[in-house]
Amino acid sequence: MKKQLVLMDHDGGVDDYLATMLLLTMEDIELLGIVVTPADCYIQSAVSATRKIIDLMKFSHISVAESTVRGINPFPRLYRRDSMIVDHLPILNQQENIITTLVAETGQDFMVRVLQEAPEPVTLMITGPLTTIATALDQAPEIETKIEKIIWMGGALNVPGNVEKSIELGQDGSAEWNVYWDAISAARVWKTQIEIIMCPLDLTNNVPVTSELVQKMGKQRHYPISDLAGQCYALVIPQDYYFWDVLATAYLGHPEFYQLQEWETEIVTSGVSQGRTKVVSGGRKIYAMDQVDKKAFYDYILQQWAR
Template sequence: MERTLVLMDHDGGVDDYLAAILLMTMDHVDVLGVVVTPADCYIRPAVSATRKILDLVGRHDVPVAESTVRGLNPFPPTFRRDAFCVDNLPLLNERDEILARRVPEAGQAFMASALRAAPEPVTLLVTGPLTTVAAALDIDPRVEGKIREILWMGGALHVRGNVERSIESGQDGSAEWNVYWDPIAADRIWQTAIPITLCPLDITNLVPITQAFLRRLCRQRRHPLSDLAGTCYALVAHHDYFAWDVLTTSYLGRPEMFTLRAWETEIVIEGPSQGRTRVVPGGRPIQALDQVDLDQLYTYLLAQWAR
């Protein structure tokens, strides 16, 4: 496959770590760095867990940066505390020290400098909100031209959102969390000319982490990455879980498993639908992952994590 420069921006949820593990198994990808955005996590353990994962996969050459941005609508603390659980998993704590380098500059500044220095356009893999990307463009608007595309897990086009309807907040239940955390930043990116490939809830709802898949994964426990993935999924097995960020990342590895569809869209930035990604004629053109071959996907994940 054609080699691809990738800069990852994740927000510290359980599936973000699994997506990072998957990304590091891709031989055709050159990873420029990993930025952690403080959205679906507490930032200190999320950065620590990310660095430990890079050590586990032998990629301590990949720099890690801590974004300092803030969103409008915080994730619930019960979501964010999973970062502590992952950071304390035994498999990630067998070494006395962490080798993966944490850069001293803020994540948004690191993103801008990494894009500026890149020898060719970069794919931004974003599995959290777009706030850090928007901040990097504010720091240096010229780096927009260095972004090949943004591959983003975000939005809900024709299905309900995953932000619950709430009388207190006035939210009508149409928003997806990565948009809702900071719809202003998402709208900022929608105003650019950067190509966007979206992995919305419309397709992730079709890709549950099933008990059958977990049983197959558990049979691979002799492989450290499979062991780590199975343990991470065990942390969230008490509720329905889907391959949100892992599915998004899989598109980088095996795009032929997917079909895409073009839409014209807008981001709703205020009111009861704040954070909704609305399909509207004449809106901002995007590509969205529309269908995936499930058998191929599950087989691909098992093979990559058995490496």
């Protein structure tokens, strides 16, 4: 069966590594590389952890690139430090040297080159802000035709965002972090003709990470990948944590688990709603994951990580 060409762009949060691990288990996907965007992480730790995960899963022929873009609104340090914790997990530090290649070019240049060289259009799996792809499009506008679609974990359409409401910071609570980090770049991507399939907070709010599920991963400890997934999720159990990036990524493996809904939208780039993905009549048409078969999804990730 012909494999789907995919290029991943993640930003180093705990669930970004788990999304990477899920994507690497998909046999009908040809992963052309991974770009790490310096948003929800400390970039050196995030790049290192990503390469170690690829080594652990024995896919060291897949290259990693470090994006050098910058956002407007930094993620909290408390969120970003998780990248350092994951990078230090013993299961990822059992070999002396990292094998997986870190390319010399920037992540945005790598993205341009991979898209230009691809024999057919590529799906972008993006689990962080859209800044790297926006920058790549500015550098080489012709790559737009080489993008089949963007599957993106981002946005909140008809529910509050996860950027805390703050009178002091001038935020009304409508923004989602992956948009808020750099809403101007999100708006740039909204101006393209690329098909966008969003996994918004509207859906992820209904798919929490539960203690029961983490314990099920732990009971698969004789499988290193499931053990690593359980350790990563154990880090965030004290928080309200949801299947954000993993839920978005699972769509690549089983789109039939999901129902999509079309919306007309715009990205708010300034003011108290900066970072909001607003539903507006006549706006840019996107598809949003609206419903998911939760049992099928939970069973799928447990099965895929049992290796």
